Amino acid sequence: MTTHSVTDRASDRAPHAPRVGGRAARPGPLPGPRTRPRSGTMAGAVARREERLGWAMIAPAALLLVLFIVVPALLAFGLAFTNARLISPYPPEFVGLDNFVRLAEDATFWRSLANVAYFAVVVVPLQSALALGMALLVNVRVRGVNFFRTVYFLPVVTSMVVVSLLWLFMYRQEGLLNEVIRAVTFGLVEGPDWLNDPATAMPAVILMSVWQAAGFHMIIWLSGLQTIPGDLYEAAALDGVSTWQRFRHITWPGLRATRNLILVTITIQALSLFTQIDVMTQGGPLDSTTTIVHQAVQTGFRQQETSYASAISLVFFVLVLIVSSAQRYLTREKS
Amino acid sequence: MTVLKPQGVLRPGTGPVAWLARIALAAVFAFPLLFMVVSSLKPDQQIFGDLGSPAAFLPVGHLSLDNYAAVFDRVPAARFLLNSVGVSAVTVALGVVVNSMAAFALSRMRVRGKGIILTLVIATLIVPFETLALPLVWWVNQLPWLTANGFSLELTTGWLDTYQVQVLPFVANAFSIYLFHQYFDSIPKELDEAARMDGAGWFTIYRRVVMPLSGPAVATVAILTFLPAWNSYLWPLMVVQSEELRPVMLGVQYFFQLNVSWGEVMAYTSLITLPVVALFIAFQRAFVNSIAASGVKG
Structure with missing residues (x-):
């Protein structure tokens, strides 16, 4: 028994060892009487049983991941080059680049790309800055700060469907928002018909989306802020550094990793815009709020053209890859 | 006269501006949700009547669970839940x-x-x-x-x-x-x-x-x-x-x-x-x- 556990420990550690020194530094032969138990011995039987059980424990997760992530990802590639329909008695046929040619000529699709770009360009800086501000405001040891954290976080636990309905109501011409605008400007400013005007529909969706998700990123900024050592701030305080300098030279550099993460997650979240649109505007007015995912659902589900929707999904996926690798490149560690 | 030495340790985020910001943000995040819950207790006519005043956020007037009862009539809500x-x-x-x-x-x-x-x-x-x-x-x-x-x-x-x-x-x-x-x-x-x-x-x-x-x-x-x-x-x-x-x-x-x-x-x-x-x-x-x-x- 004792010999087994010695070998177990050695080989348990082995897979982690190469990561430390990089690929070049392979670990030397492992200590112990026998590094790899041969079959036929008792140790070999134990190891084989362990391997089998290990695979059995991995299998359910692996099977489900293959079935519901790997296969659909491959299908997005495959189906985009066919004429597959959601429900059809005929098997899909290969049609080459037809779907992509159609996509290139589809004005609504280009419109959806432009809308998503608009949404992302405004939401990414706005939401990350607001969330950082909120994180700084609640990262203070004062009484009642926990209350504010809780309140800021409430919209995050509220579903996007609920938030969309609530704001749909508030955005009406005679709705709450316009009444508030009228009240604070003493009746001087008449609010627009937010969601029915192509000029204000997207800004309205943006405002609401930022309201819903800012609390989420506040928490991520907060966990980043808490990794910055407190003695840096103490030293700065002794030097009489101003609040801005403190932020500029301690907080901001200390948040590098968090910043990259937040940029990538908000961007991908912005590109995936769907629920708000489906509940509030259905892409209108005049396609001013239609998005990539909304287009994919319209064609792939409502018009049952799986192949065309797969082509849209593929373009979307490539876009996600480009954005995340571009951001990784731009914000890479400079050594 | 300017103060030459920093007076104790500077503690950002504790001043009146920060408090004002915290409270304003809390209002922005809480009021729409408050409005939702409060409105769910009012008849439609009163919801619209209250929109122009602070009453929109307050549980005042004719309050009842009628809307909730009506929801269960309109939607198989229990089943969905x-x-x-x-x-x-x-x-x-x-x-x-x-x-x-x-x-x-x-x-x-x-x-x-x-x-x-x-x-x-x-x-x-x-x-x-x-x-x-x-x-x-x-x-x-x-x-x-x-x-x-x-x-x-x-x-x-x-x-x-x-x-x-x-x-x-x-x-x-x-x-x-x-x-x-x-x-x-x-x-x-x-x-x-x-x-x-x-x-x-x-x-x-x-x-x-x-x-x-x-x-x-x-x-x-x-x-x-x-x-x-x-x-x-x-x-x-x-x-x-x-x-x-x-x-x-x-x-x-x-x-x-x-x-x-x-x-x-x-x-x-x-x-x-x-x-x-x-x-x-x-x-x-x-x-x-x-x-x-x-x-x-x-």
Whole structure:
């Protein structure tokens, strides 16, 4: 028994060892009487049983991941080059680049790309800055700060469907928002018909989306802020550094990793815009709020053209890859 | 006269400006939700009448639960709630078991190629669900399923309009596996060895030693699985047609058919939000930790 556990420990550690020194530094032969138990011995039987059980424990997760992530990802590639329909008695046929040619000529699709770009360009800086501000405001040891954290976080636990309905109501011409605008400007400013005007529909969706998700990123900024050592701030305080300098030279550099993460997650979240649109505007007015995912659902589900929707999904996926690798490149560690 | 020496330690975020900002933000985040709950208790006429005054945010005037009663008349709300509770609970339970088992084997046991498996699992994280949703609808429509038909089992094709299509695609989750793996790595391996000395097998170590010590990881994974399951909209919209299988979020479609009663809409949205808010208030620390944990994703 004792010999087994010695070998177990050695080989348990082995897979982690190469990561430390990089690929070049392979670990030397492992200590112990026998590094790899041969079959036929008792140790070999134990190891084989362990391997089998290990695979059995991995299998359910692996099977489900293959079935519901790997296969659909491959299908997005495959189906985009066919004429597959959601429900059809005929098997899909290969049609080459037809779907992509159609996509290139589809004005609504280009419109959806432009809308998503608009949404992302405004939401990414706005939401990350607001969330950082909120994180700084609640990262203070004062009484009642926990209350504010809780309140800021409430919209995050509220579903996007609920938030969309609530704001749909508030955005009406005679709705709450316009009444508030009228009240604070003493009746001087008449609010627009937010969601029915192509000029204000997207800004309205943006405002609401930022309201819903800012609390989420506040928490991520907060966990980043808490990794910055407190003695840096103490030293700065002794030097009489101003609040801005403190932020500029301690907080901001200390948040590098968090910043990259937040940029990538908000961007991908912005590109995936769907629920708000489906509940509030259905892409209108005049396609001013239609998005990539909304287009994919319209064609792939409502018009049952799986192949065309797969082509849209593929373009979307490539876009996600480009954005995340571009951001990784731009914000890479400079050594 | 300027003060030359800093007076004690400078403490940003404690001044009146910061307090003002904190309170203004709290109003911005809380008032719409307050408006929702308060309006759910008022008749439509009063909701519109109150819009122009602070009464919009106050539970004043003619308050009743009439809107809630009307919601249950208009929508099979009880059924939808039951469906959502069931689907979320099963997804969370299966998710915790399946992902922790895989993570345990990858973290603790001798399995050849586990480094590669873990890398592949983590690679699946870059794909947002929305990019897979449409091909996945087509795919689940081709999948077989065994259905009990009286005493015999029958092989059917197509998962559209079932419970399993709402659960199974969301059980295995690369991020949950990653979180469990991280957590299991922090539990001393000496505990396993002690258990093995006592003759325990690997599965017993998983079930009796490691899992009981992994409460925080279980809570994090449970919350990160529960929230999207309860809130899911895009997926059930496409794969569920029958009324008796619908989750709560699809119920909103019932309110815009004939005459819209905003009081009823607000009652329904309050009804499907308050359980989650109650859970959040009760398990606040765990919620916040789970969101913070998702910060390591990059």
